[in-house]
Amino acid sequence: MGAFPPPREGNHYYYYYNAGPPPRNPGPPDDDRDALAREGKLDIQRPESFTGRDPRKWRTFLTQCLNLFQAKPVTFQLDNARVAFAASYLQGIAFDHYTALLWFEPQSPVLSNWQSFVNEFST
Numbered sequence: 001m002g003a004f005p006p007p008r009e010g011n012h013y014y015y016y017y018n019a020g021p022p023p024r025n026p027g028p029p030d031d032d033r034d035a036l037a038r039e040g041k042l043d044i045q046r047p048e049s050f051t052g053r054d055p056r057k058w059r060t061f062l063t064q065c066l067n068l069f070q071a072k073p074v075t076f077q078l079d080n081a082r083v084a085f086a087a088s089y090l091q092g093i094a095f096d097h098y099t100a101l102l103w104f105e106p107q108s109p110v111l112s113n114w115q116s117f118v119n120e121f122s123t
Helices: 030-041 057-071 079-087 092-104 114-122
Strands: none
Touching: 057 079, 057 114, 079 114, 092 114
16 A cells, blocks of 8 residues: 555645634633623712812722722722722812822822722821
8 A cells, every 4th residue: 555645756745734723812711701791781889089178088988989899809800900990089189199199109009009099098
């Protein structure tokens, strides 16, 4: 019995086998993607803006933020996402203070660490 394909002088045969479908684009795992889709459908009350004029409102603001973080744990699993979200609801002197940190102390942990952020605005 002869070789398949029959050898020819000067010709080389290369065989490529399908290794399966190409790899998927990197992205969040399916579980995270499903969780994000579920979280996107939740209608959770957003916090009222915090101006810093009435320090008694800080605890309410903080509780409203924490409620949202609890309802959407995948979205807010990182501290910097929590800080950025809460900072987007600052106004007045609280916003001015946060802006000063952004401009003059960009490496401050207040800008990326949730507990540091809470401590900074609690005082």
